[in-house]
Amino acid sequence: MHSISEGLIKAFSLIGSFDADLLKIIFLTLEVSGVALLIATALGLPLGALVGLRKFPLQRVAISLMNTFMGLPPVVVGLFLYLILSRSGPLGFMGLLYTPLAMILAQTILALPIIASLSHSAIVNVDPIIRQASITLGATPVQVTLNIMKEARYGIMSGIIAGLGRVMAEVGAVLIVGGNIAGYTRVMTTTIALETDKGNFELAIALGIILLVLSLAINMFLHLVQRKGALQPIR
Amino acid sequence: MKLNVSDINKSYNGKAVLQDCSVSFEKGAVYALMGPNGSGKSTFLRICALLETPDKGSVEYLSGDSIVRNDIGLRRRITLVLPGVGVFNTTVHKNVVYGLKIRGLSKEEIRRRADSALEFAGLLHKKDHNALTLSTGEGQRLGIARAMVIEPEILFLDEPTVSTDQENTAIIEGIILDMKKKGMSTVIITTHDPAQAERLTDRVLIMRDGKIIEQKSP
Ligand SMILES: Nc1ncnc2c1ncn2[C@@H]1O[C@H](COP(=O)(O)OP(=O)(O)OP(=O)(O)O)[C@@H](O)[C@H]1O
Ligand SMILES: [Mg+2]
Numbered sequence: 001m002h003s004i005s006e007g008l009i010k011a012f013s014l015i016g017s018f019d020a021d022l023l024k025i026i027f028l029t030l031e032v033s034g035v036a037l038l039i040a041t042a043l044g045l046p047l048g049a050l051v052g053l054r055k056f057p058l059q060r061v062a063i064s065l066m067n068t069f070m071g072l073p074p075v076v077v078g079l080f081l082y083l084i085l086s087r088s089g090p091l092g093f094m095g096l097l098y099t100p101l102a103m104i105l106a107q108t109i110l111a112l113p114i115i116a117s118l119s120h121s122a123i124v125n126v127d128p129i130i131r132q133a134s135i136t137l138g139a140t141p142v143q144v145t146l147n148i149m150k151e152a153r154y155g156i157m158s159g160i161i162a163g164l165g166r167v168m169a170e171v172g173a174v175l176i177v178g179g180n181i182a183g184y185t186r187v188m189t190t191t192i193a194l195e196t197d198k199g200n201f202e203l204a205i206a207l208g209i210i211l212l213v214l215s216l217a218i219n220m221f222l223h224l225v226q227r228k229g230a231l232q233p234i235r
Numbered sequence: 236m237k238l239n240v241s242d243i244n245k246s247y248n249g250k251a252v253l254q255d256c257s258v259s260f261e262k263g264a265v266y267a268l269m270g271p272n273g274s275g276k277s278t279f280l281r282i283c284a285l286l287e288t289p290d291k292g293s294v295e296y297l298s299g300d301s302i303v304r305n306d307i308g309l310r311r312r313i314t315l316v317l318p319g320v321g322v323f324n325t326t327v328h329k330n331v332v333y334g335l336k337i338r339g340l341s342k343e344e345i346r347r348r349a350d351s352a353l354e355f356a357g358l359l360h361k362k363d364h365n366a367l368t369l370s371t372g373e374g375q376r377l378g379i380a381r382a383m384v385i386e387p388e389i390l391f392l393d394e395p396t397v398s399t400d401q402e403n404t405a406i407i408e409g410i411i412l413d414m415k416k417k418g419m420s421t422v423i424i425t426t427h428d429p430a431q432a433e434r435l436t437d438r439v440l441i442m443r444d445g446k447i448i449e450q451k452s453p
Contacts (some may be wrong), residue, residue, distance in 0.1 A: 133321030135286060137334040138311035138385065151324055
């Protein structure tokens with residue numbers, strides 16, 4: 001009881017004083033998750049579109065693979081990446097283990113299937129008449145695809161935000177490949193996990209509050225986007 | 236451009252929908268395609284507008300005596316307004332300029348054509364509304380405005396007035412009659428209303444069970 005109230009007071013004073021360590025951890029979190037999200041979107045969106053709009057053999061398999069990978073356990077991704085990046089692993093020579101780059105890689109792998117899969121379902125749910133109308137108006141195949149993706153924009157955005165929510169809150173994978181090195185690879189979730197372990201509650205609580213606020217903000221934004229997408233009356 | 240359709244056949248899942256349809260559409264004339272539900276009118280239009288290919292037979296666009304190659308260039312000279320239109324989830328204005336933007340026309344040209352089409356279709360006051368909020372009649376007018384701005388040489392309209400009231404029907408017929416007067420475009424519409432065919436068209440084609448059984452004056 002004592003430690004909770006004391007921890008809370010100290011946590012708020014940490015936040016209020018813009019503690020340098022705290023800010024560093026927050027910035028690294030945003031940087032790692034932001035870059036991972038960008039890469040995952042750049043790869044996942046075209047992938048979702050391709051699987052949704054082109055016919056090819058094993059399409060069904062590709063779709064279920066995408067859906068399955070959405071639920072990849074983060075620790076398994078972490079372990080897998082660790083084995084590849086560790087000194088004796090196939091990519092060990094690159095020296096990526098315990099760097100922010102390795103964490104970005106892990107989060108990209110976690111976000112990519114979410115973005116690909118949700119983009120895919122947004123795109124296949126676009127009314128086929130949109131494709132036909134685009135063609136009759138003189139669109140080239142690329143322009144048709146872009147117009148369909150534009151029509152699916154709210155669903156695609158939801159997928160990207162859901163991806164962000166997943167990577168920001170994730171701890172298992174980044175802990176394994178990042179190592180939680182102070183001032184270098186510490187992000188909010190890993191710091192919370194390890195500081196709690198050490199009994200250092202104030203930093204853990206301060207970060208917990210901020211992470212909670214960020215998650216709430218992300219979820220509210222997601223909700224807004226979904227509402228905006230759903231507001232269109234159907235004729 | 237002239238359009239020659241010869242001996243086209245089309246089946247879906249083994250069921251013949253069009254059988255040996257042959258017609259010539261002359262430049263600048265207005266045609267009505269009539270016939271009972273399910274007789275194949277929409278399928279015929281989709282094939283003429285190059286949205287689908289026939290199983291057999293040919294769809295040839297002719298400029299003078301030479302066949303125009305079936306490519307994006309040709310597709311950009313014709314257009315079809317689908318039944319149900321298929322408006323895009325964006326403003327009325329952005330719907331109208333879509334065909335112009337993808338053609339890379341200049342800003343001034345886009346503005347000039349869009350303003351005049353919106354005015355013509357009576358949608359100027361709704362240009363910033365989301366197109367999905369339009370009524371059925373307004374949606375049909377948007378479909379026609381979106382097609383008109385392209386200044387197509389051949390315009391196919393699939394049941395443009397099927398669920399519109401008198402006022403909207405009059406506006407849409409006004410647009411078609413204006414195009415007829417200018418003589419720039421060939422217009423081919425499907426309709427179930429013989430009086431409308433008489434008001435608008437030079438020639439009526441009757442379809443039944445996938446065949447064109449009659450071609451006559453309205
Ligand atoms: N994509 C398709 N797949 C399967 N069958 C189709 C398809 N398109 C049309 N048909 C069938 O082809 C036949 C002709 O349809 P079409 O829409 O061309 O008729 P229509 O003359 O336009 O009818 P309406 O007056 O009701 O609009 C119908 O029996 C329809 O079920
Ligand atoms: Mg029809």
